[in-house]
Amino acid sequence: MFDSLSLAQSSPTATTLAAGYMLISVWKPLLLLAPFVGWGWVVSTVLDKHAQRFYLGREKWALIHMLFGLAAVAAILLVPIGGIAGFAATLLIVLALLGGDIGLFAVIANKDERVPEHARLSLNLDKLRAAREEKAKAKQLGTAALTIVGSDKMAVAPPPKESPDYAVRVAAEQVLIKGFTLHASQVDILPANESTYAASFLVDGVRQAGDPIPKGDAVQIIDFWKKCAGLDVSDRRRKLTGEVSVSGEGMSGTTVKLTTSGSGAGMRMTMLFNPAQAVRRKPADLGLLDNQMELLKAWVSEPGGVVLIAGQPDGGRTTTLYSILKLHDAYTSNIMTLEFDVQDALEGIKQIRFDPAAEGPDFATQVRSTLRRDPDVVAVAELPDANTAVNIAQADLERSRVYLSLKANSALEAIQLYAKAVGDPKLAAEGLKGVVAHKLVRVLCGNCKVAYPPTPDMLKKLGLPADRVKQLFKKGGQVLVRNKPEVCPVCNGVGYMGQTGVFGVFPIEAEEKALIAEGNWSGLRAAMKKRQLPSVQQSALRKAVEGLTSIEEVTRITAEKPKSTSGV
Numbered sequence: 001m002f003d004s005l006s007l008a009q010s011s012p013t014a015t016t017l018a019a020g021y022m023l024i025s026v027w028k029p030l031l032l033l034a035p036f037v038g039w040g041w042v043v044s045t046v047l048d049k050h051a052q053r054f055y056l057g058r059e060k061w062a063l064i065h066m067l068f069g070l071a072a073v074a075a076i077l078l079v080p081i082g083g084i085a086g087f088a089a090t091l092l093i094v095l096a097l098l099g100g101d102i103g104l105f106a107v108i109a110n111k112d113e114r115v116p117e118h119a120r121l122s123l124n125l126d127k128l129r130a131a132r133e134e135k136a137k138a139k140q141l142g143t144a145a146l147t148i149v150g151s152d153k154m155a156v157a158p159p160p161k162e163s164p165d166y167a168v169r170v171a172a173e174q175v176l177i178k179g180f181t182l183h184a185s186q187v188d189i190l191p192a193n194e195s196t197y198a199a200s201f202l203v204d205g206v207r208q209a210g211d212p213i214p215k216g217d218a219v220q221i222i223d224f225w226k227k228c229a230g231l232d233v234s235d236r237r238r239k240l241t242g243e244v245s246v247s248g249e250g251m252s253g254t255t256v257k258l259t260t261s262g263s264g265a266g267m268r269m270t271m272l273f274n275p276a277q278a279v280r281r282k283p284a285d286l287g288l289l290d291n292q293m294e295l296l297k298a299w300v301s302e303p304g305g306v307v308l309i310a311g312q313p314d315g316g317r318t319t320t321l322y323s324i325l326k327l328h329d330a331y332t333s334n335i336m337t338l339e340f341d342v343q344d345a346l347e348g349i350k351q352i353r354f355d356p357a358a359e360g361p362d363f364a365t366q367v368r369s370t371l372r373r374d375p376d377v378v379a380v381a382e383l384p385d386a387n388t389a390v391n392i393a394q395a396d397l398e399r400s401r402v403y404l405s406l407k408a409n410s411a412l413e414a415i416q417l418y419a420k421a422v423g424d425p426k427l428a429a430e431g432l433k434g435v436v437a438h439k440l441v442r443v444l445c446g447n448c449k450v451a452y453p454p455t456p457d458m459l460k461k462l463g464l465p466a467d468r469v470k471q472l473f474k475k476g477g478q479v480l481v482r483n484k485p486e487v488c489p490v491c492n493g494v495g496y497m498g499q500t501g502v503f504g505v506f507p508i509e510a511e512e513k514a515l516i517a518e519g520n521w522s523g524l525r526a527a528m529k530k531r532q533l534p535s536v537q538q539s540a541l542r543k544a545v546e547g548l549t550s551i552e553e554v555t556r557i558t559a560e561k562p563k564s565t566s567g568v
Contacts, residue, residue: 437506
């Protein structure tokens, strides 16, 4: 014993090791082991799986975790302070190292664009406390998954579990939660037959069917949401619109816009998630090719003329219209819009909402009145009748630029619809400046898309050069986690996440105007092709080659569709 003490006093290394040996007791090893157990569980069951699922560099992070663990072990052996003070210092260092490892991973992973917002790691004590308070309240009433703030800015309290209204609230919440989980932009509850309704979800422009709902239950669900939005529950015929704010289940302050109406088949309801955000996009983010954007900017710099914006319902026409208006300087130009439904507030632009149910002039008369105010730019969001087109064509188009958004499947179809509505092809042709046709393609999920080499026959059929296109991508829907396939957590197995626009931008010049005035549509089609400007299909193929979308998606959106019959 004397010899050991003398040796310890004569050697600093021995002193350090001796400080580690003083841990030989019942409780000290257990206290030091506890942080390692907790850290190991978090790393193996949460962080490692997170890194693999979102392709964050699993091997790299495994090495980083190991280094932090070794540093913590080294701290136990090398802290040169004996007694209780040394043990406390060692424990604090271990906690700091292991906690720092977890915190570092969370901070870096949450900043990575591959990790969706709902999957980000967090430890928010305020949220945990609020969740506990909500659970305590829920015990007194029913258990509500969502916090719903109605039109009166007050939270809608859940009914008691014993109340018949409780089942209605749960069912109403589940429809909304499913839509949000599917990343839907829109949820519809519509009559399917005399006794059944059906819920459907618009996910990146593609309709997904939900479960059937008995008619009585569906009506109660619609009535519940109408009450929340402050709408007249007894009015089952007119079109009514309202908003609620919803939180919970990943929906933090989500705005839900409700539109209800009635028909001979029964009531129907549409729910839009964050409608203002959905149409809020910068012009550079629309998906236009560089030469298409240059052409648009050139049009913006010139006064006058009609520019047609062609697209399908729920196909992004409002987004495109708003984004093009943002290319104009709202502070040096007098810009106005006429819309049936204002989707978002545009800074510096006067937006006029037309209510068809209100007394007063009709839409065409409102368009004519607006154009007589000598505006620089007018955006007309719909073409509901022929008189609207006539009033646009007869306006002072040397002075005013008019953007007319109309339902059409192509640029050529848009021109035909406009000329037919005007009733005088020559008059229609005189004021035309250009046409912007567009569609939306789904973007492949970056977390699970799969690369493959295209065959020569496939490339030939698509008109793509075999010497330049070595690989294309298709949807995946699954990821490997510890060598086992799992549903991709980013896209929920769909294979796509989000949408982008594909455009055809065509100027209307002297040759095209002459062909329109003659009604020579085959000649107009040939003249537009002769310009060698990218069409919607060609723009979509470019995005497929870039890996943004798939060939299957290009085929889906460019397939021939029935001509629009809306409005004219």
